[in-house]
Amino acid sequence: MTAIIQQIKERFSQSLVKSFGENFAATDPLIVAASNPRFGDYQCNISLSLAKELKQKPREVATTLLKNLEIDDLCQPPEIAGPGFINLTLKPSYLETQLKDLITDNRLGVAAANPSQKIIVDFSSPNIAKEMHVGHLRSTIIGDCIARILEFRHHQVIRLNHVGDWGTQFGMLITYLQEAYPSALTQADALDLGDLVSFYKKAKIRFDEDENFKETARQAVVKLQSGDPQSRQAWQLLCQQSRREFQKIYDILDIKLTERGESFYNPYLETVIRQLDQQGLLTEDNGALCVFLDGFTNKEGEPLPLIVKKSDGGYNYATTDLAAICYRVRQDKAARIIYVTDAGQANHFAQVFQVAKKAGFLPDNVAVVHVAFGLVLGEDGKKLKTRSGETVK
Numbered sequence: 001m002t003a004i005i006q007q008i009k010e011r012f013s014q015s016l017v018k019s020f021g022e023n024f025a026a027t028d029p030l031i032v033a034a035s036n037p038r039f040g041d042y043q044c045n046i047s048l049s050l051a052k053e054l055k056q057k058p059r060e061v062a063t064t065l066l067k068n069l070e071i072d073d074l075c076q077p078p079e080i081a082g083p084g085f086i087n088l089t090l091k092p093s094y095l096e097t098q099l100k101d102l103i104t105d106n107r108l109g110v111a112a113a114n115p116s117q118k119i120i121v122d123f124s125s126p127n128i129a130k131e132m133h134v135g136h137l138r139s140t141i142i143g144d145c146i147a148r149i150l151e152f153r154h155h156q157v158i159r160l161n162h163v164g165d166w167g168t169q170f171g172m173l174i175t176y177l178q179e180a181y182p183s184a185l186t187q188a189d190a191l192d193l194g195d196l197v198s199f200y201k202k203a204k205i206r207f208d209e210d211e212n213f214k215e216t217a218r219q220a221v222v223k224l225q226s227g228d229p230q231s232r233q234a235w236q237l238l239c240q241q242s243r244r245e246f247q248k249i250y251d252i253l254d255i256k257l258t259e260r261g262e263s264f265y266n267p268y269l270e271t272v273i274r275q276l277d278q279q280g281l282l283t284e285d286n287g288a289l290c291v292f293l294d295g296f297t298n299k300e301g302e303p304l305p306l307i308v309k310k311s312d313g314g315y316n317y318a319t320t321d322l323a324a325i326c327y328r329v330r331q332d333k334a335a336r337i338i339y340v341t342d343a344g345q346a347n348h349f350a351q352v353f354q355v356a357k358k359a360g361f362l363p364d365n366v367a368v369v370h371v372a373f374g375l376v377l378g379e380d381g382k383k384l385k386t387r388s389g390e391t392v393k
């Protein structure tokens with residue numbers, strides 16, 4: 001089914017040729033939606049831009065165009081307005097037939113995409129050992145809608161749940177549970193997510209206050225990341241607790257997602273750093289490895305870096321997203337990657353995309369899109385806090 005605006009364009013193109021000759025076959029007739037519904041449904045603005053070239057008054061150009069225009073099956077008699085706009089109003093009978101055709105068409109008039117693309121939608125993505133907050137819920141719903149629309153258009157969609165299941169929080173949590181609730185680290189179902197969240201809060205307080213605890217927690221992360229079986233098992237249990245809670249929400253909303261959390265990319269992080277280094281993109285800054293960015297400056301106007309390896313040797317959110325881009329391009333062979341998060345992460349994505357392009361991880365034929373939504377505000381007009389007291393991102 002050809003879009004209405006397209007059909008109108010074609011009619012005007014034919015009239016342009018009839019009126020002024022073959023040279024105008026490729027001229028865009030400048031059809032747009034009416035600026036105000038009082039003027040109809042669409043308007044044609046070409047008369048004004050052609051007037052000079054044709055050495056005629058715009059209204060004269062419009063009159064000639066209308067004389068040669070065949071459009072009465074679609075529109076009521078067009079009107080010339082103001083300096084030479086042509087206003088168009090669709091005929092109710094035409095709309096009626098269109099609607100009838102749409103209703104009986106089992107694709108409701110939506111054409112299948114050609115070519116069909118492989119598209120990744122990265123959405124939902126809550127963090128393990130924390131509650132799924134309202135921002136994640138928004139991402140879940142918006143992301144699922146996008147995935148469904150793309151699937152309806154016959155694209156091949158991979159729905160990825162990029163859960164936060166890696167990093168310092170686990171060292172902290174494991175260390176805390178070792179002293180406060182050791183059975184949680186060896187037994188399935190010892191805790192529910194509520195317990196986990198409150199332990200997380202307590203662990204965070206210890207982490208911030210107690211240097212010894214901090215150090216032990218750091219070592220616990222290293223142990224976990226180097227594959228120590230006991231730590232792995234504890235981590236698995238913690239992930240399962242959270243996963244079960246998240247699943248309840250996915251079931252209610254009928255959402256299907258493939259979990260591919262941050263930990264999945266762990267084996268690739270070192271390679272990312274090596275490749276950035278080979279491209280000459282890395283700079284050391286206060287012990288951290290960074291890539292300097294174009295167009296991002298701090299208040300003093302100095303260029304901002306994207307940190308990809310922290311001074312303690314750890315990798316971060318950005319490193320994982322770079323590794324994820326490499327994987328999604330090379331292994332998944334995605335043609336488009338869509339990320340659904342709140343607008344607060346716009347800079348993060350713009351920076352990661354820029355570095356990925358510079359490093360050659362992201363070829364020009366792969367599109368990356370950050371679909372940003374606004375922050376959810378509480379009744380006081382401030383960012384809504386979750387039960388665990390964290391700011392909703």
Ligand code: ARG
Pocket residue numbers: 122124125126127162163164321324339340341393
């Ligand atoms: N876990 C992140 C958060 O809660 C969202 C992850 C979004 N996806 C991504 N590839 N960075 O903020």
